[in-house]
Every structure is written in C-alpha cells, then in structure tokens.
Amino acid sequence: MCEDHRDGAGPARRALFVTGAAAALTLGSVTFANGAARAGGGHATRTVRGTLPPGSPDFVYLPVEVPSGVREIRVSYTYDRPSVPAGTPGNALDIGIFDERGTDLGGRGFRGWSGGARTEFFLRADEATPGYLPGPVREGTWHIALGPYTVAPQGLAYEVTITLTYGEPGAAAKPVYPPERAKGRGRAWYRGDCHLHSWFSDGRRTPAEIGALARAAGLDFVNTSEHNTHAGHAHWADVAGDDLLVLLGEEVTTRNGHLVALGTDPGTFVDWRYRARDNRFGRFARQIRRAGGLVVPAHPHATCIGCNWKFGFGEADAVEVWNGPWTPDDEVALADWDGMLVAAVREGRDWIPAMGSSDAHRDPDAVGHPQTVVLADDLTRRAIQEGIRAGRSYVAESKNVTLAFTASGGRGRHAGVGERLEVDRDDPVTVRLEVSGAPRCTVRLVTDQGVLYTSSPLPVAGSGVVEWRTTASYAAYVRAEVRHETAAGPVPGALAAFTNPIFLGRR
Template sequence: MTGAATALTLGNVSFANAAPADGEETRVVRGTLPPGSPDYVHLPVEVPRGVREIHVSYRYEHPPVPAGTQGNALDIGIFDERGTDLGGPGFRGWSGGARTEFFLRADAATPGYIAGPVGAGTWTVLLGPYTVAPQGLDYEVTITLRFGASAATPEPVYPSQRARGRGRAWYRGDCHLHSVHSDGRRTPAEIAAAARAAGLDFINTSEHNTHSAHSAWQGLWGDDLLVLTGEEVTTRNGHVLALGTDPGTFIDWRYRARDNRFGRFARDIRRTGGLVVPAHPHAACIGCNWKFGFGEADAVEVWNGPYTPDDEVSLHDWDNTLVAAVRGGRRWIPAMGNSDAHREHRAVGHPQTVVLADDLTREAILDGIRAGRSYVAESSTVSLTFTATDGRGRHAGIGERLETDKDTPVTLRLDVTGAPGCTARFVTDQGLLHTAPLPAWGTGTAEWHTTAAYASYVRAEVRHARLLPGRPGPMAAFTNPVFLGAVAR
C-alpha cells in the first residue's frame, strides 16, 4: 500500500533481454484481484532504450453475480518513467473502462493518451478496480513494445482564448461534454457542430481524468465559438469540473475525501485559471455522489442533462446553501447547468448556462460564472430577464445585490420567451412564495412585490406542467438569485 491514493504495486514486467533494432516484443500478465482491493493497482513495466511505441491491451472476466451485487469493472491508464507521484509529471493517459487497448508514441496516441517520446525507465500501467465481484476479478494485461526510430513530437495547438463576441452581452455555453477522448462517442468535430446547431457561444472540454483533448480542436473554434479547456476530475467520492484551466493542465484524481487532498487540487485548478465546479452532486451512479463538501467550490452544477429527480435534489441542496450564506454573511455559490452529453441521444446544450460577460473571452466568461451573473435554460429558445427595482429607481440583476432599505417596496420582474405552457415561480430564503402562469405561446412577464425584510434573496424558476400530482413540473429555466438589502458591515 502506497501513498494517499491507496495502491497495490505488482511485480515488474521486464523487457531486459529485448533490444531488437526493429520489430516488437510482448509480455502478458495475469492475475486476480480480490474483493476489497485498493483503488489502484500499479503494474511496473521496465522499458529499455530504443522503443518507439508502447501498446497495451487488457481484458477481465465478468462472472455472474446475485441481483443487487456489483459485478467487475476495471479501469486502465498509464504513467511514464517520470513516476506516479500524486500530481506529478508522469501522467500519460487514462481511458477508464471505455477502451480495451491503447498505444503511445512520439507523434501520436490513442485518444485519452498523450503523445510524446517513449523514454527508457519504469513505466506504470495503472489498473483501477472500480467494482469487484464476490468471486474476484481475473484480469490479463498484454504489453507490446515496438522498437525503432521515433518521429518528432508535434507542438500542441490549443484553442484561442477569445472569440469575436458582442461586447457585454449574454452568452450561452455548455461546460460539461465528453468526446472520444474519454467515454463519449462524438468526435471533437461533431461536438463543435452540435454546439453551433444548439446556438452556443462557448463550450468547455471536460474529459474524465485526462487533458488529451485540449489539443484536439484545431480548426474547430472560430469567431462564433469559444472553446475552453478543462477536465472532469473523476474521483471515487464524486466528480468535479476543472472548468477553463490553462491548456495542457492535468489535474489528478487519485484520492478520496478521507485523504484530505482535494483542497490541494482545487487550488491547482484556480492557480491555472480555472473554476472548481462539483458536477451532478446527487447523481446515483457509483462514485458520482459528491462527498468533498462545497468549501472549495466556485460554482456547482445543479442541472445535469435531462431534468431528473437527482437534479431536483441538487437544486434544493443548493438553495439551502444560499440560505446558509445569507444568514451567516458568507460567500454564496452560484449554480450552473450542463448537458454532460456523451452520445447522440444526449443533446449538446441541454441544458446550457447563459452568462452575462463583458466579452466572449475565457476570462470574461469565467468571471461571469464565478460572479453568478447567469441563468440556466433547457435550450437556446428559452431566454430570461430577471431584475429587482425599488421605489427609488435602484435596480439589480441576476447575481447582483439591490442595496435597499429593509422596508422599501421591491418589484421583481421576470420576462420570459420560448417557454409555452410554463409557470413562473419566485423562490426566496423562506421558500416558494409566488407563482404565475405564463401565456400559452411562451412569451410573457411575471411580477412580484416584496421587501428586503421579507426576502433576503429571490430567484426565479420557469417550470413545465406537472407530470405527477403534488410535484413541480420539469425545469425549463432557473436563475441565480438577486439579493435584497444592505450588505452587513
């Protein structure tokens, strides 16, 4: 057992006697991992000089298990001769359980993996027993080294950090997307086309535990589409979006909440210019439920893909953080929504975060998300304007504060387009206090009057008709809050 990320190290795989000028050599490793195995298993591979390519394939058994019992699932990745230190420079790729084989060489690599020289030394194939059946997990790993002269490694080309934009305006984006560089099925070109078709102005590349896609967008960004680079840091205790980090940034994921390591990597995300955004915090999949707390969060992904009960729980949980923030005079955490689209049946841009930003640049978009100047909509057909105004002519918008006396009347106004048959809802720190039907054609206005003494903040929701009695309908859009009253000094 080694390190904060609990790991088991197996015996070395040696190619010591394999040094052909050309050709290849193969070694096969077999074993069994018992239930309760560590999170990660290191398989060291001694790589001699003169190797131009490493190819790895693997398979494992799927024995039948009783109903309600998890079967076998085994992830895979690789680190080079620079080592496996947590957050170190040795990372060369990860495909989780999405692939059964991969290769790396100087000029190319399987998506999810990083092209570059194959240096001599101890490489490490990283196995991740995600779940292990009661019978154990029988595996076989095949490692092939191909010898010969290496080609040059191309210089990576990263997306531009600005697009043309419209000055200070509302910009639409989807910051949680997966391509063939992790477990998605779309290519970057297909994602870019889908983003444009969905009316998006920006996207963020967020592959599971790899930054290989950062250099995969050449020719796909443009004046009409800003491409941010990031990662979905996929730990055993929840997923977090490293949103808008510097191109080429890798954020490690090999830790649990009990290891007390997340703060370090949250700081790494911010140090490289990005935002820390816990993703789908109440998702039901194994390892998806967020257990690191929200003390490091810059925003939280409240709505993930088609609206589900998981999202409803996330929304209520987020609303509780707003209540705690206003009562304790603490920083509040903005909400956002993203599609988490992996395949064609999940639409890019459903939902999308609409951000008020000074321009269509990386810096301006991230500033808008961080400040909460945003709302979430199910598509580009839905648009909102939400403002608070008092009798003295002062006003504030989404994510802002209306500094007004506690007893001065305040008017909240929500203008909606593209939401036929929906209902407007005004939610405060006391809960849902006002609803109003919107016109059948989908364009209309709802108003509500209150005071800062009665509502510390107000946020707006637009809901479809109820599907079940006693429960609110699916979400069409919601805003971050407008805060009311003077700031406590």
C-alpha cells in the same frame, strides 16, 4: 516476436502502500530483455494474468521495465464479468499509464487514462490513442495503472498484454490550442455548455462533431471536460472560431464525486487519485485556480457509484445543479443549493452560484441541454469565467428559452441576476421576470422562505411577464424557476429554466 505468458496469480505483489492519497498496490515488474528483437526494429510482447479480490485498493500499478530504443508501447487488457447477485456490483476495471517519471500524486508521469472506455491503447512520439499523450517512450520503469472500480464477490480476473515496438521515434508535433477569445458582441448574454465528453475519454463524438452540435444549439462557448485526462486539449483548435469559444478543462473523476475544472490553462492535468478521507482535495482545487480555472462540483447528487459529491463545497466557485435531462437527483441538487443560499445569508458569507450543463457523451445526448447563459463583458475565457463566478447567469433547457430577471426599488435602484439590490428592510421592491420560449410553463419565485409566488401557466406562445412585490425584510433573496406542466399531484414539473438569485437589502 518474443512472448512470455504468466499464468496463475500473475506477478508477485511487491508492496501495498499509501501514496499520500488512496491506498495502492504495486505488483512485480514486467521485464523485456535486450536482444534480437531490437536489432531490426521488431517487437516483443509480455502477457500478465492475475486476480484482484473484493476490497482491493483503488489503484493497482503494474511496473514495466522499458529498455532503450523503444518506438511505441501498446497495451491491451481483458477481465472477467461473472454473474453476481441482484443489487451487487459486478466487475469494472479502468486502465491508464504513467511513464518513467513515476506515479506520485500530482501526475508528473501521467501519460493517459481511458477508464473503462477502451480495451487497448498505444502511444509513441508522434501519435497516441485518444485519451493518451503522444511523446517519446523513454527508458525506465513505466507503470500501467489499473483501477478496480467495482469488484464482484468472486474477484476480478484480468489479463494485460504489453507490446513494445523498437525503432527510431517519429517527430513529435507541437501542440496547438484554441484561442482564448472569440469575436463576441461586447457586454452581452452568452450561452455555453461546460460539461461535455468526446472520444478523448468515454464519449463517442469527435471534437468537430461536438462543435457542429454546439453551433446548432445556439452556443457561444463550450468547455472540454474529459474524464481524468487533458490529452484532448490540443485537438480543439480547429473547432473554435469567431462564433465559438472553446475553453479547456477536465472532469476530475474521483471515487467520492466528480469535479469540472472549467477553463484551465492549456495542458493542465488535475490528478484524481484520492478520496474525501485523504484530505487532498484542497491541494488540487488550488491547482485548478492557479491554472486559471474554476472549481465546479458536477452532478453532486448523482446516483452512480462514486458520483455523489462528498468533498464539501468550501472550495467551489460554482456548482452544477442541473446535469442533462431533468431527473430527481437534479431536483435534490437544486434544493440542496437553495439551502446553501440560506446558509450564506444567515452566516454573512459568500454564496455559490449554480450552473447547468449537458454532460453529453453520445447520441441521443443533446449538446446544450441544458445550457448556462452568462452575462459577460465579452466572449473571452476570462470574461465568461468572471460572469460564472459572480453568478450573473441563468440556466435554460435550450436556446429557445430566454429570461430577463430584475429587481427594482425606490430612487431608481435596480439589480440583475447575481447582484444585490441595496434597499432598506421595509422599502418596497418590485421583482420582474420576462420569459420567452416556454409555452404552458409556470413561473415560481423562490426566496429564503421557499416558494412565495406561483404564476398561472404562460400562453402557448411561450412568452409572458411576471411581477411580484416584496421587501428585504420578507425576502433576503429571490430567484426564479420556470417549470413545465406536471401530470398530477403536488410534485413540480421539470425545469425549463432557473436563475441565480438577486439579493435584497443592505449588507
């Protein structure tokens, strides 16, 4: 083994530059000499140490000069976690890698990302650490990507160790992806969870374990959404079946909010290395759509660092209003979305449907809590996406909760969730909600004026029917909420379910 330990400040800083997105710092190169280590299929190791100050760029690239004849590259890293004053973020350092094709925005050279979920990874032609793409280790300048997510006032001291193993590469396996169609029931309501994490990013469950939990939760479809990597796409084919459609995607995790790319073409990678101020988001929203996916901002009012959505909603196909167990930031997201509905009515423009997903990572996170229930023509990728994009959906906390929401007017006119009831302004309209699986819950009917109807609690059996009469002049739209009991005071209880709106009146 050949070792080279560099102490002190680490490799010299080579350049601070802007990549067309967030500022990035490139360090001096790590080199491996040709020689004896290669002759017998041996390996060589280099260790680099350095310190990143507070205010470091979002990404720091460590170039690695990879010679010919390398079979495997393996990287491990550590960093210090000093004590910090209360209320001050400590150190958190993410990691990934780009190959000899470079680090340009768009990700042509992308080979993997694990964020802060792993302390080491490897990749070679036939296999790679989850989150990383197997493939040949070609000669050229590779880049280890460090992401100083937060830096303590004392700075962030890090150590990166790179090991190259020489020898003949293994045979690369051809990826197999899940089918775009499951058996289905024709035009029907299908339940899905579109925001999930496996061990291919920072989750702790295998795809097989998630598949079993999805079936137990009564789901018909799921969408893969690993943080900043598509490396798991080829590992879900065995999970899919006649009873479970697996869509492929990514959670694009930027410093200014997270985005679910929902149902993209297999092998689609969406870059995340930009902030709202860089004016690059539209480019990648369009890429998602070209790849057949939907653009869905996730947990837009989440309180974690970098989680709050700051790109606006002009590119959104839907918005994830409910994320995991109901919390105050979901309540804010629901109110914000309702405000967007009012703006859409006022300005006569398209509206953005709402969704809900579990964002489940590990036990005890419940897959399918909540779940989006979509009216689709069949259980296919395209049909599910069309139903979501049209807003023909509601969100429920579990498979136990079922809603049927309609509005009807004179001469046999009727409309369902996500649709418009074409009636004159003063024509009488009857809004009807049938509920099951929601014991002791209260129904609220919400319009552009606010909550205009609140029911008595449903019986312990959990089923009931609510009817309310209105006109298009009084309510531009109506949507339904089913809420649990609250302990006290005017604060509403947690959601058991809610619907997308039915619009009333002529366009």
